[in-house]
Amino acid sequence: MNSSTPEHHPTRVLVTGGAGFIGANFLQHMVPAYPDVAFVTLDALTYAGHRRNIAPVAEADNFTFVEGDIADAALVGRLFDEHAFTTVVHFAAESHVDRSIQDPLAFVRTNVVGTATLLEAARTAWRDDGDYRFHHISTDEVFGELGAEGTFTEATPYAPRSPYAASKAGSDHLVRAYGHTYGLPFTLSNTSNNYGPYQHPEKLIPLVILRALREQPIPVYGDGQNVRDWLHVQDHALALDCILRHGRTGQTYLVSAEVERTNLHLVETLTDLVDAALDRPAGTARQHITFVTDRPGHDFRYAVDASRVRDELSWRPQYDLPAGLEQTVRWYLDHPDWLEAITDEDYAAYIDAQYGT
Numbered sequence: 001m002n003s004s005t006p007e008h009h010p011t012r013v014l015v016t017g018g019a020g021f022i023g024a025n026f027l028q029h030m031v032p033a034y035p036d037v038a039f040v041t042l043d044a045l046t047y048a049g050h051r052r053n054i055a056p057v058a059e060a061d062n063f064t065f066v067e068g069d070i071a072d073a074a075l076v077g078r079l080f081d082e083h084a085f086t087t088v089v090h091f092a093a094e095s096h097v098d099r100s101i102q103d104p105l106a107f108v109r110t111n112v113v114g115t116a117t118l119l120e121a122a123r124t125a126w127r128d129d130g131d132y133r134f135h136h137i138s139t140d141e142v143f144g145e146l147g148a149e150g151t152f153t154e155a156t157p158y159a160p161r162s163p164y165a166a167s168k169a170g171s172d173h174l175v176r177a178y179g180h181t182y183g184l185p186f187t188l189s190n191t192s193n194n195y196g197p198y199q200h201p202e203k204l205i206p207l208v209i210l211r212a213l214r215e216q217p218i219p220v221y222g223d224g225q226n227v228r229d230w231l232h233v234q235d236h237a238l239a240l241d242c243i244l245r246h247g248r249t250g251q252t253y254l255v256s257a258e259v260e261r262t263n264l265h266l267v268e269t270l271t272d273l274v275d276a277a278l279d280r281p282a283g284t285a286r287q288h289i290t291f292v293t294d295r296p297g298h299d300f301r302y303a304v305d306a307s308r309v310r311d312e313l314s315w316r317p318q319y320d321l322p323a324g325l326e327q328t329v330r331w332y333l334d335h336p337d338w339l340e341a342i343t344d345e346d347y348a349a350y351i352d353a354q355y356g357t
């Protein structure tokens, strides 16, 4: 670790979107790891958020859950007054590209207006020169798409191409503008595609596991040759812990395990893992792979150069992709109640509208 890096010591932390996929994994790491730090989660419990995701920390003395909207300025202001937060870790967002194509304004509201609301509350509350930090979680999708070669770095210009990516880019710009204009102490991370426990099965990996398990058609967009760069969510949580405490204010960190796969290769691996875990004949689930109409504006390839977070903060991913995928498949197969609860009527309606199956 760079010894000249100033430390941040979080004591009272607002975690937005803690009932979602990455937020829940972050809390499951942080709440037991830092028993003297108070964590308050603000989450609207949209279709993507679930109380089950925070059940492992719900009874901890240093954890409080508040149901509410990050764009509700009165509520956010009241929470800052009541809890005197030293730290914000901002996950809450509308996060699914396909839904952003169907309903872009919901993304503008939560991702742009919601982020601005939090920034205003922090600016109002943090008037002295105390030890404060606003960490904003963003995506590599703000950089647009890559061709067959190259990687995104912290210097890559923004070129978002979906309503989701554009709304996240807008939120990133606001965070930096608050840093520049008002001196708000922030850090920002742009992360590659995450996978692991508690991910909503609208996203590729849990969708494939679920549909392989249930022997339903497994939709692959286009020819399956699009490339994504995969990071285990628990490695992301460890990176955020590092950035929060040791990251330099005003700095951006790109986070990734630097592991690329075509979608088709990944889907075939997952179907084989599900068959193996269920002792089914090899190839049972592969038969259900179905090529479907491509996503409009589908970005071809994402790939992230994570050397800054490795070199400056000594973070290293613990999972390699094969081990991470095996652990992930096992987790979904071992949690039928979670899958049952999350695949409710709303989920069935979404799947029907999206895939017609």
Ligand code: NAD
Pocket (backbone or CB within 6 Å): 016, 017, 018, 019, 020, 021, 022, 023, 042, 043, 044, 045, 046, 047, 048, 049, 050, 068, 069, 070, 071, 090, 091, 092, 093, 094, 095, 096, 110, 114, 137, 138, 139, 140, 168, 190, 191, 192, 193, 194, 195, 200
């Ligand atoms: P998610 O969709 O699983 O969870 C989002 C959470 O935010 C849910 O609990 C939801 O209820 C909550 N939420 C949504 N709107 C809200 C509002 N208006 N007020 C309060 N809470 C609200 O998302 P995720 O995959 O956990 O992603 C978390 C963050 O990480 C997002 O900012 C996303 O853009 C970013 N990110 C995700 C990935 C990924 O692969 N999942 C990759 C890079 C960056």
Ligand code: TYD
Pocket (backbone or CB within 6 Å): 097, 098, 193, 202, 203, 204, 205, 207, 219, 220, 221, 222, 226, 227, 228, 263, 295
């Ligand atoms: P997704 O999990 O939606 O993440 P993102 O679009 O943010 O990268 O999708 C990952 C990749 O998988 C992306 O290239 C789109 C593709 N995909 C499919 O081929 N079929 C599907 O049903 C889904 C949801 C995604």
